[in-house]
Amino acid sequence: VEELDGTTRQEGTALRPNAEEIALLREWTVLQSGFRRLNDQLLADVEAKVGLAPSSFQVLWFLLTTPERSAPMYQLAQTLGFSTAGTTKVADRLVDAGLVERRPSRTDRRVIFAALTETGRQVAGAAALALAAAVRDRVVEPLGNEHFASLSAAIGSVDPRPGHPPCG
Amino acid sequence: VEELDGTTRQEGTALRPNAEEIALLREWTVLQSGFRRLNDQLLADVEAKVGLAPSSFQVLWFLLTTPERSAPMYQLAQTLGFSTAGTTKVADRLVDAGLVERRPSRTDRRVIFAALTETGRQVAGAAALALAAAVRDRVVEPLGNEHFASLSAAIGSVDPRPGHPPCG
DNA sequence: CAAGATTGAGACCTCAATCTTT
DNA sequence: AAAGATTGAGGTCTCAATCTTG
Numbered sequence: 470v471e472e473l474d475g476t477t478r479q480e481g482t483a484l485r486p487n488a489e490e491i492a493l494l495r496e497w498t499v500l501q502s503g504f505r506r507l508n509d510q511l512l513a514d515v516e517a518k519v520g521l522a523p524s525s526f527q528v529l530w531f532l533l534t535t536p537e538r539s540a541p542m543y544q545l546a547q548t549l550g551f552s553t554a555g556t557t558k559v560a561d562r563l564v565d566a567g568l569v570e571r572r573p574s575r576t577d578r579r580v581i582f583a584a585l586t587e588t589g590r591q592v593a594g595a596a597a598l599a600l601a602a603a604v605r606d607r608v609v610e611p612l613g614n615e616h617f618a619s620l621s622a623a624i625g626s627v628d629p630r631p632g633h634p635p636c637g
Numbered sequence: 638v639e640e641l642d643g644t645t646r647q648e649g650t651a652l653r654p655n656a657e658e659i660a661l662l663r664e665w666t667v668l669q670s671g672f673r674r675l676n677d678q679l680l681a682d683v684e685a686k687v688g689l690a691p692s693s694f695q696v697l698w699f700l701l702t703t704p705e706r707s708a709p710m711y712q713l714a715q716t717l718g719f720s721t722a723g724t725t726k727v728a729d730r731l732v733d734a735g736l737v738e739r740r741p742s743r744t745d746r747r748v749i750f751a752a753l754t755e756t757g758r759q760v761a762g763a764a765a766l767a768l769a770a771a772v773r774d775r776v777v778e779p780l781g782n783e784h785f786a787s788l789s790a791a792i793g794s795v796d797p798r799p800g801h802p803p804c805g
Numbered sequence: 806c807a808a809g810a811t812t813g814a815g816a817c818c819t820c821a822a823t824c825t826t827t
Numbered sequence: 828a829a830a831g832a833t834t835g836a837g838g839t840c841t842c843a844a845t846c847t848t849g
Contacts, residue, residue: 484763485762485765490766491765494698494765496789497772500792500793503795503796506798522816527666534659543831551819555817578825579826579831581832597658598652598653604662608665609661612794624668625667627775627779628671690839692839719841720840723840726811745808745809
């Protein structure tokens with residue numbers, strides 16, 4: 470029997486959750502898996518309409534919202550929540566598909582910009598329309614604008630993103 | 638240039654999102670990535686304390702909430718939102734770690750039960766305590782009981798889980 | 806044939822190491 | 828050194844195919 474963390478565990482009941490903790494975990498589990506299912510549905514809608522994997526779409530959408538339709542790799546990594554290694558490979562797939570171009574920076578020769586191609590712009594637009602429709606149908610409409618806004622505010626106030634104020 | 642879905646795309650502005658759709662997508666993106674970051678933090682807390690990967694913990698917790706501390710494989714797959722193939726491999730890792738045992742069913746010889754071992758029970762309990770503490774610190778406390786409950790209710794009402802009523 | 810479970814191949818991401826530039 | 832990007836090895840999940848049982 471391999472131990473996962475190498476610690477020895479004592480006998481007894483000290484390490485078992487009580488009724489209150491069980492209830493809390495049940496509620497969180499429902500919340501967490503519910504959100505995951507919902508998000509998977511939305512992304513599946515996008516993938517079915519434009520054939521774009523989640524991480525690829527997220528990059529395209531981010532680039533589309535950018536003034537120059539381009540951004541340095543490390544910024545994409547931050548947006549995706551991926552390592553820079555993983556981000557490189559996402560970019561590789563987008564380049565192979567002809568949706569993105571790599572461009573060197575003029576001011577800092579370490580950084581590489583990922584820039585939307587014209588095709589990439591069109592695909593990003595179509596994917597954005599597909600996701601917007603899915604969000605409307607599956608989230609905003611069943612929830613109502615108010616509940617959707619308060620949901621958004623709730624998550625924003627507990628988001629551990631570095632460098633954003635803890636709810637004004 | 639490879640097309641991802643083989644379709645030809647027309648020129649023009651018809652396939653570009655308007656301002657309202659852009660705003661909606663911005664809001665959803667913030668919401669989605671915020672929730673992902675939060676969940677990753679909680680699971681990282683659990684992994685740091687008991688050395689248990691997310692999918693492994695989810696199985697252990699489910700089995701712990703079960704009367705007989707055991708469940709058939711297809712039920713674990715449903716809980717995880719994984720394919721049965723993926724679930725088999727999660728179970729393999731848990732068996733290798735000595736946390737779970739495989740047992741044949743007496744009534745249907747196609748099904749295999751995954752059952753917690755004594756060690757698995759202890760680890761599951763410790764992991765549950767760790768997650769409960771993390772949820773309290775990172776979610777319930779900053780949000781307050783009311784907002785947490787309404788968040789839970791909101792997700793529940795848009796959860797596409799098969800076989801649960803669409804919000805009374 | 807359908808359902809439950811497993812296997813192998815493939816896709817996607819992470820970690821550690823490396824290279825270039827600052 | 829430190830930051831940005833890439834590469835290769837490894838882990839985790841999915842899909843398609845297979846096997847057994849109902």
